[in-house]
Amino acid sequence: MVDPDYDLFAAIVATGSISAAARRLAISPPMASKRLARLERRLGTQLVHRSTRRLALTQAGAAFHDDVVAILAAVAAAEARVSGHQRDVRGPLRLSGPTSFGRLHLAPHLGLFLDAYPGVDLRFDLSDGFSDLIADRIDVAVRIAPAIDSGLTAHRLGTSRRILCAAPAYLAAHGHPNGIAALADHRLLAADGQLPWRLEGPDGPVIVDRRSHVGTNSSEVVRELTLAGVGIALRSLWDVDHDIAAGRLARVLVDHEGSVDVGIYAVHPAAGLIPPAVTALVDWLRALYAAPAPWERAAQSSGFRQEGLSRPRSRWQDAIRSDGRTPDIGWEQGNAEDL
Numbered sequence: 001m002v003d004p005d006y007d008l009f010a011a012i013v014a015t016g017s018i019s020a021a022a023r024r025l026a027i028s029p030p031m032a033s034k035r036l037a038r039l040e041r042r043l044g045t046q047l048v049h050r051s052t053r054r055l056a057l058t059q060a061g062a063a064f065h066d067d068v069v070a071i072l073a074a075v076a077a078a079e080a081r082v083s084g085h086q087r088d089v090r091g092p093l094r095l096s097g098p099t100s101f102g103r104l105h106l107a108p109h110l111g112l113f114l115d116a117y118p119g120v121d122l123r124f125d126l127s128d129g130f131s132d133l134i135a136d137r138i139d140v141a142v143r144i145a146p147a148i149d150s151g152l153t154a155h156r157l158g159t160s161r162r163i164l165c166a167a168p169a170y171l172a173a174h175g176h177p178n179g180i181a182a183l184a185d186h187r188l189l190a191a192d193g194q195l196p197w198r199l200e201g202p203d204g205p206v207i208v209d210r211r212s213h214v215g216t217n218s219s220e221v222v223r224e225l226t227l228a229g230v231g232i233a234l235r236s237l238w239d240v241d242h243d244i245a246a247g248r249l250a251r252v253l254v255d256h257e258g259s260v261d262v263g264i265y266a267v268h269p270a271a272g273l274i275p276p277a278v279t280a281l282v283d284w285l286r287a288l289y290a291a292p293a294p295w296e297r298a299a300q301s302s303g304f305r306q307e308g309l310s311r312p313r314s315r316w317q318d319a320i321r322s323d324g325r326t327p328d329i330g331w332e333q334g335n336a337e338d339l
Contacts (some may be wrong), residue, residue, distance in 0.1 A: 058323060073287075088277045095228050098128055102142065109288055116280075117280055142157075145263070161236060166249065191217060197234050199259065237296065
């Protein structure tokens with residue numbers, strides 16, 4: 001039997017507050033507080049920093065949360081196997097995704113999906129170009145973009161926050177820019193097509209239109225150049241969260257971020273019946289990246305400013321922890337790669 005305090009801790013992280021988690025689990029806030037304190041005493045470490053304004057995971061809490069999510073998912077997969085739910089999900093399934101995101105945030109987790117649905121014959125391809133899903137016979141694609149073609153059905157998995165960052169060595173040599181205008185005196189790094197930068201700041205949207213100090217068609221090359229101290233880059237948080245946490249990169253102009261309309265989507269052709277394997281994979285991805293997403297938790301544990309704890313988790317994430325089955329989730333229609 002899974003410790004019920006694990007469910008409580010996961011709910012606190014997902015909802016952003018003890019009282020909201022208590023309401024979700026139908027217990028009183030004082031009882032939720034006592035159970036969280038009991039869990040921390042048993043583990044011998046503080047999991048959550050408490051204040052009157054917000055909750056924040058400690059470093060130990062962030063690591064424990066990752067383990068708890070994996071434990072709950074494994075239990076759900078085991079229940080699905082016993083109940084026979086996975087028997088309806090089988091056959092070939094072709095998934096594609098952006099190279100960096102797929103390597104960092106898809107490939108490490110697909111084993112859990114395959115454990116839950118052993119009848120699925122999965123093929124997983126990576127490409128930074130937009131594939132023609134029908135011509136290439138792709139069932140599901142993960143795309144990172146502000147919009148999706150109208151011929152596709154899009155399911156928003158999350159928001160791709162993008163931040164300005166540089167290596168400490170670069171900032172030591174060239175100084176910190178004290179405003180957007182000061183970027184004119186700095187080396188900027190971007191792959192082909194990634195400039196101009198469209199940023200949101202305290203005074204509204206701004207555009208930074210410059211040439212990249214080094215030309216490249218690879219976003220991963222930009223990341224390596226940034227780590228090597230060549231210049232300042234606008235990078236997705238999911239790509240640099242661990243580098244920020246480890247001190248290999250530092251934020252620049254923290255009041256400015258990339259336009260918030262860039263989303264992370266799972267997309268599939270809109271026409272025809274949706275195969276059960278496609279539905280199962282999309283629901284799995286929605287639960288996997290339910291707020292706060294893994295990269296936001298990693299950044300938060302290092303003191304990075306973010307609002308992830310205040311956002312609710314998905315209904316699939318709730319259901320998988322109660323009976324191991326995937327509920328009937330309403331399908332989002334939308335228009336939604338790696339920026």
